[in-house]
Amino acid sequence: MTATEPAGPRIDTTRPHPARVYDWFLGGKDNHPVDEELGRQIMSIQSDAPRAARANRRFMQRATRRLVGESGIRQFLDIGTGIPTEPNLHRIAQTVAPDARVVYVDNDPIVLAHAGALLRGTPEGVTEYFQADARDTAAILEQAGHVLDFDRPVALSLIALMHFIADEDGAYDLVGTLVDALAPGSCLVLSAMTADFEPENVRRGIEAYAAGGVTLVARTHAETAGFFKGLDLVEPGIVSVVDWHPGLGVDETPDGTGPVSLYGGVGVKP
Numbered sequence: 001m002t003a004t005e006p007a008g009p010r011i012d013t014t015r016p017h018p019a020r021v022y023d024w025f026l027g028g029k030d031n032h033p034v035d036e037e038l039g040r041q042i043m044s045i046q047s048d049a050p051r052a053a054r055a056n057r058r059f060m061q062r063a064t065r066r067l068v069g070e071s072g073i074r075q076f077l078d079i080g081t082g083i084p085t086e087p088n089l090h091r092i093a094q095t096v097a098p099d100a101r102v103v104y105v106d107n108d109p110i111v112l113a114h115a116g117a118l119l120r121g122t123p124e125g126v127t128e129y130f131q132a133d134a135r136d137t138a139a140i141l142e143q144a145g146h147v148l149d150f151d152r153p154v155a156l157s158l159i160a161l162m163h164f165i166a167d168e169d170g171a172y173d174l175v176g177t178l179v180d181a182l183a184p185g186s187c188l189v190l191s192a193m194t195a196d197f198e199p200e201n202v203r204r205g206i207e208a209y210a211a212g213g214v215t216l217v218a219r220t221h222a223e224t225a226g227f228f229k230g231l232d233l234v235e236p237g238i239v240s241v242v243d244w245h246p247g248l249g250v251d252e253t254p255d256g257t258g259p260v261s262l263y264g265g266v267g268v269k270p
Contacts, residue, residue: 016212018164019110023083025053030083030114038212045204052260056191057085059241059264060159061092063189066234066245067155067266068096073187075154077144079134079178080161081106084117089157090127098124103144107133134161135170137177153185160262162227163193163217171217175227184269187234190227191241191264193218202261224263231267238265 013032020035021042027050031039042049067073074097078089081104093100102125104118112131121127128147132139141150148154156178165171179188195202195218206216224238236244240259244266 016214017108017110018209018214019082019108022053022160023085025050026057026085028083028085030110038208042205042208045208046198046201046261048260049205052262055242055260056160056262056264059191059244059262060089060157060189061087062245063264063266064089064092064155064157065096067187067189068093068100071153071187071268073153073155074100075148075152076100076102076157077105077140077148077154077178078102078157078159079105079140080158080164081111081118081129082108082160083111084114088118090118090121090125094122094125094127098122101126101148102128103147104129105132105134105140105144107131134165135174137174137181141178141181150181151183153187154182155187155189156182158188158190158227160191160193162190163219164215166215166217172226172229176229179231179269182269186269188228188231188267188269189265190224190267191262192224192227194220194224194261194263196220196263197240197259197261218261219263221263224265228265228267231269234266234268238263240264 013034016035016038020031021039024031024036024039076089076093090102093102115129118129119127126147130143162171165174193216202218206218209216221238241262241264242260244264
């Protein structure tokens with residue numbers, strides 16, 4: 001299938017961009033010198049920033065594998081997709097269940113430029129990408145409804161997205177609206193920045209991003225738990241992403257010690 005927006009978006013390479021900085025942390029090639037400069041500045045404050053990026057991706061992969069293999073989920077709505085990195089969510093899901101249906105959503109022209117890599121799924125399944133702002137929940141649900149059956153369980157994946165949306169911009173309402181649209185048995189998979197483990201380093205890191213024009217919000221454990229209101233948390237609950245079922249990783253080798261400053265959790269809608 002093809003992305004629902006025309007190819008060839010204009011990408012600003014004069015300012016750093018979170019998706020490209022994240023790509024640089026992951027060792028990708030879809031970034032520019034301005035992104036590397038900010039990445040190195042952040043690493044001078046938080047030397048384990050690349051480890052946190054890797055840990056976040058691995059959390060997504062483990063959560064997806066568990067939901068497909070143990071919970072029988074066959075539909076995924078991934079919002080805030082980011083630049084494709086292998087293995088993508090649909091690769092994980094469709095390796096276990098070739099008929100899995102995955103919808104990717106992002107508002108970033110950088111992601112649109114690489115959307116083709118997000119659409120190489122199995123013949124039995126469906127992978128689709130469309131461009132929309134995470135705050136436009138009505139558009140997301142309307143377009144995703146052409147691919148996903150909202151009368152059946154869906155896994156809503158919000159990986160490293162919500163720390164870009166402040167409380168006053170409706171962060172909790174956004175998640176609540178999306179979850180409300182899902183059938184019982186659906187799941188919320190979420191990871192978000194926290195300052196609970198390294199408050200000073202995270203504060204300085206947020207300031208570095210702010211200097212690059214990016215606003216970030218670090219939330220406490222209790223504030224992160226607010227996103228899962230009304231849901232049944234899958235054990236071990238909301239923990240540092242490295243501590244969420246590390247045994248589910250395939251060929252996953254130890255990558256440093258101690259927590260990283262991202263909480264992760266999975267909640268099931270009763």
